[in-house]
Amino acid sequence: MTKTARRGTGPRGDHSREEFQALVAKAAEGLVRKEGARGLGMRRLAAVIGYAPNSIYNAVGDLDTVIMRVNARTLERLHDALAAAVSGDASPQANAESLAQAYLGFVDADPQVWSLVFEHALAPDAAFPEWYAEALGRTIAIVDAALAPLIPQADERRQAVATLWAGLHGLASLSTSRKLAVLTPEPPGDLARLLVRRFLGGAAAT
Amino acid sequence: MTKTARRGTGPRGDHSREEFQALVAKAAEGLVRKEGARGLGMRRLAAVIGYAPNSIYNAVGDLDTVIMRVNARTLERLHDALAAAVSGDASPQANAESLAQAYLGFVDADPQVWSLVFEHALAPDAAFPEWYAEALGRTIAIVDAALAPLIPQADERRQAVATLWAGLHGLASLSTSRKLAVLTPEPPGDLARLLVRRFLGGAAAT
DNA sequence: GCATGCATTGAACGTCGTTTAAATCCGTGA
């Protein structure tokens, strides 16, 4: 069988470019979920979806780009989880606590994929991706809206939201890396409630 | 020239094993400081100190172990920085704010090396290193002592310290990964002050 | 003087991310 090898059969299947990108992102996400960030590699990923590595380079980009796509998906899913946690009827404080619990519940349900968001450091010379900032902003906007009745001034509210967000991020980060359990036996949800209550307790501050 | 190559010349120089370990850790730290975590590799590190890679394996261990050594050094340095920030004469609130500023100042002065501490995820099956938990605990103890006059009950204080620590960690983490600047233009130190003031404002809480 | 242990080395092994060049298909315009 010295037949010429099958190479370059043109577009395989009937998927569009965006469908292929989604396929790559979902496969990469599953790989991280099952084996952690170290299990995500270009060749592994290509093997999982049944394509050659260069097809991923062609449709998506290098491994950093793939990781950013997965992270964008994660932010989208977090956005949906947070959006489902707020209620127009509840008080701002109750909504804030509910958001915190939803956040930590999301992290607890998918710690490996979530960890990828902050474990991955993008190259310092590379510009911060526009769509990434937007996805982050859309998620933050939910928190901002929930706190609007409590802190009417936009500047002050933006600072409070950023600080609270960072606090939740810290709790989630230390929790997934097992550094929080070293400090205290309470689950991160309890500490998040403590954080929100104390932070929002005296609402008016400089 | 078919002379036998120079191989295995025995202990080179007059350094002890621990001195060599320190040499490796310092070189690795410098490499991370200059080029980030991605710049730290076994072969690069060996080339920097002028040895073959296997000498590092012999004296220290694999790359994960080297990274943990660097992180231990970082925690020690952070401990010293925090210890210098508290004053027996100042109020607990003032000490807490001073600690927060010292923490963020430390991170800002050495972001790449500090980032290595939380960017590096240890293998999930590996046990949490004893000495690592101890180094973390020793650093946390400074915060705990500073807050002791404000929150006398130990359990409640432990929770508060862990939550505040996580909040600072979150601010520093988002700041070094440029995700905080997307949310708000204030420097992380301002948000840390906001966090500490709001969190410690109403000291008695459940 | 000799054997044993240890630090050290170059080379090898397998894997990785990425690039290159070739091969094939598809849409389009003449």
Next chain:
DNA sequence: TCACGGATTTAAACGACGTTCAATGCATGC
């Protein structure tokens, strides 16, 4: 109808990486 250009895919090559292996010589104890 057919040629052609672009898009898609593939295998192979490239360089670098972490790690291991086998060899080698120095230092030390007997």
